[in-house]
Amino acid sequence: MELLEQISFNLQNGLDDVVAALTKDAIEKRIPPGEILSDGLIAGMSIVGEKFKNHDIFLPDVLLAARAMNGAMEMLKPLLIKEGIPIRGKVVIGSVKDDLHDIGKNLVAILIKGAGFEVIDLGNDVPAEKFISAAKEENAHVIGMSALLTTTMPVMKKVVDLAKDxxxxxxxxxxxxxxxxxxxxxxxxGADAYSYDGANAVETVESFFPVNN
Amino acid sequence: MRPVFRLLSDELIERIISQARDILCDLGMEIHNDGVLSMLSDHGASVDSEKMHVYFTADIIDKALETAPDSVKLFDVMGRQTHDLTDHNVYFTPGSAAINILDPLSGEIRKPLTADYVEYAKLVSRLDNIASQSTAFIPSDVHEKISDSYRLFLSLLYCEKPVVTGAFTIDAFNVMKDLQLAVRGSADALKEKPLTIFSCCPTAPLKWSDVTSQNLVDCAKHFIPVEYISMPLSGFMAPVTLVGSLVQHTAETLSGVVLSQLTQPGTPIIYGGSPAAFDIRFETTPMGAVETQMMDCAYNEIGKYLNLPTQAYIALSDAKKLDAQAGLETSMGATLAALAGINNISGPGMLDFESCQSLEKLVVDNEICGMTLRLARGIEPKEDFPAIPIFEELLREKHLLIANHTRKHLRDEHYFPGRVIDRANSSRWEEEGSLTIGDRAKSEIARLQGEYEPSGLSGDILAEMTRLMRAEAARFGMARLPHEDL
Incomplete structure (x- = not known):
């Protein structure tokens, strides 16, 4: 099996140690980091996402693959930056002000990060202004907001309005x-999208960034 | 602790058995079979040949109960063990011998054809919670005299699971036995590894017909397991009280035990039945009635008291479509049966008082079976004590989704139903087409049939079975078998 295929295969099986070793090997063999990312890691995660959607694998399997992905990304990131290769995309995420519920948001953050995106997690009880300022500072591509209470939902609209301003x-x-x-x-x-669960959020974010971008 | 549901006290069980024995000895039974009557006479029973009536003795009943084995094992066509019918082990099998099927495409109730049977057998091969096949319905495109053997033949051809079946005539037993010998290779191998269960029904009240009693004897001669299907109808062909009906069921079933064990001591038998409440408003025998299900669970307790494996027709419905009634009656029956520890639970797929099989219902029922099998495993600690370490991990990691403990126990501790059970949030459900359970069942049938893998039986065995079946069909003027044209 070719090295990048091996990365993809072991990532699908959630073997973070193996994926890390193979990624290191690939870097040493001078395989372009962009290729390691797209043909190894992201290729593997796409299969994981598809299998998860079809109920062939379950959430823990996805999270293990995500953990392997994150480990490899730590090694790749400096090289990607050095070569001027854009990272897959940056997402600022948080539960809106006065909402202390963050279980769903945490899951979404783990899954998006696992799919190879950079995630800036602002935590919970995040004011509208903070989403905007963080997005600007980080040059984020996406703002993700979560609310569990009907009373806190209006903060979402406030963020959209501020973005317009x-x-x-x-x-x-x-x-x-x-x-x-x-x-x-x-x-x-006026938000761009709604997602009903973590896997759907990954699909939605991915739809903003075609893989060959 | 395995959860167990009980309805009868031991004291009540003993009284029921005692009264049933008195009925067999004092009132006796009608048995329309000279060979069986003379065998009983040889063992000391008093026989009135003219009236075909026999009075049992305490001695032959005791003797039969002594030699009856407390477990029946089944093996698939490849010789792998699939069942150990004993104690509180439970296994599901589709409801059997329906005269109609619910057409999955048109939604009409119609006579089944060979093509339907083949689809059914292929589907059952893919249903994880259905441990055996039954000869679930009767193909109408063959001569009626081979409609029993032909469905067994199709089952053995297309699906590896063992088969719950039965013969409609005395003659048909021969080819049905020969088909099994072809699979196993020898009479000894078949005795060693039973492949089928034959259902044999006494006639209420207190009668055995020539055919069914002869079937019992023939099965016993070849060590083929039988299940007795006594069918008291409360308030009609049996006392209206559940205890009264249980007395009748016990008498009829005990008589079957005697017939089998006198023919061949130690032959495998199953304490089964299909009693029913009689609905005097509609003149029907509701299988979904709670009283029917209570009688099933109760006679199962009597069977267990006698150390015999048990069976019941429960986990089915009287509804005519895959609707809410179908779900509720089937779920209630399956749940009670699993908790009562009925070893062979017959019923999944069945609608309309045991007369209509539905593949859609079968895939839905497969999930009901999965859930009740989980229920029957109860709640057991698994690396839960001491509890502090896992909670430390939870507080540290904020979730346990990828904890070793989760990964180790997830799939065992939780049953994950297949796609017919909707657990999506409403947005996802809408996005996927707002499908009903019927819609999902249809696509699940297609998916599972797409995954079908042919039986692993050797070409020689398949050819021998086909030769036997062709010869049987030829006896009734059929030159060709319909499955050959599929």
Missing amino acids: EGLYGKIRIIVGGAPVSKEYALEI
């Missing part, structure tokens, strides 16, 4: 989720 709207993608949130609500407040 700051001229970010349309440049930065805004994705929302959480139990009381719906596709209709997302459209109503």
Whole structure:
């Protein structure tokens, strides 16, 4: 099996040590880091995502693959930056102000990170202004917001409105989720997308960044 | 602790058995089979040949109960053990011998054809929670005299699981036995590794027909397991009280035990039945009635008291479609049966008082079976004590999704149903087409049939079975078997 295929295969099986060793090997063999990322790691994660959606594997398997992905990314990131290869995309994520629920948001953050995106997790109880300032500072591509309470949902609209005021709207993608949130609500407040679970959030974020980008 | 549901006290069981024995000895039974009557006479029973009536003795009942084995093992066509019918082990088998099927595409109830049977057998081969096949319905495109043997033949051809079946005539037993000998290779091998269970039904009240009693005898001669299917109908062909019906069921079933064990001491037998409440409003025998299910669980307790493996027709429904009634009656029956420890639970797929099989219902019921099998395993500690380390890990890691403890126990501790059970959040459910359980069942049938793998039986054995079946069909003027044209 070719080295990048081996990375993909072992990543699918959640073997973080093996993936790390193989990634190191690939770097030493001067395989371009962009190729290691796309043809090894992301290729593996795509299969994991597909299998998860089909119920062939379960969430723990996805998270183990994500952990292997993260380990390899730590090694690749400096090289990608050095070569000027854009990382897959940067996502600022958080539970909105006055909402202390972060279980769903944490899961989404783990899965998005596991798919090879850089994730800036702002935690919970995050004010609208903080989402905007963090997105600007980090040059983020996506803002992800979660709410579990109907009373805290209006913060999502506030973030969209602030993005408009700051001229970010349309440049930065805004994705929302959480139990009381719906596709209709997302459209109503002007967010780009709504996701109903973690795997769906990964798919949605991926749809913003074609792999060959 | 394995959860166990009980309805009868030991004291009540003893009284029921004692009264049933009195009935067999004092009132006797009608048996329309000279050979069986003379065998009983040889063992000391008093026989009135003219009236075909026999009075049992305490001695032959005791003798039969002594030699009856407390476990029946089954093996698939490849010789692998699949069942140990004993204690509180439970296994599901599809409801059997329906005269109709619910067409999965048109939704109409119609007579089944060979093509339907083949689809059924292929589907059962892929259902994890259905341990055996049954000859679930009767193909209408062959001569009626081979409709029993032909369905067994198709089952053995297309699916490896052991088969719950039965013969409609005395003659048919021969080819049904020969088909099994072809699979196993010899009479000894078949005795060693039983492949089928034959259902044999007494007639209520207190009668055995020529055919069914002869089937019992023939099975015993070849060590083929039988299950007795006594069918008291409470308030109609049996006392209206559940205890009264149980007395009748016990008498009829004990008589079957005697017939089998006198023919061949030690032959495998199963304490089964299909009693029913009789609904005097509709003149029907509801299998979904709670009283029917209570009688099933109760006679199973009597069978266990006698150290015999048990069977019941429970986990089925009287509904005509795959609807809410189908789900509720099947779930209630399956749950009670699993908790009662009925060893061979017959019923999945069945609608309309045991007369209509539905493949859609079968894939749904497969999930009901999966859930009840999980329930029957109960709650046991698994590396849960001391508890502090796992909670330390939880507080440290914030979740346990990839903890070793989770990965080790997830799939064993939790049953994950297949795609017919909807557990998506509503947005995902809508995105995937807002499918009903019927829609999901249809696509699941297609998916599972797509995964079908042919039987591993050798070409020689398959050819020999086909030769036997062709010869049997030829006796009734059929030159060709319909499955050959599929």
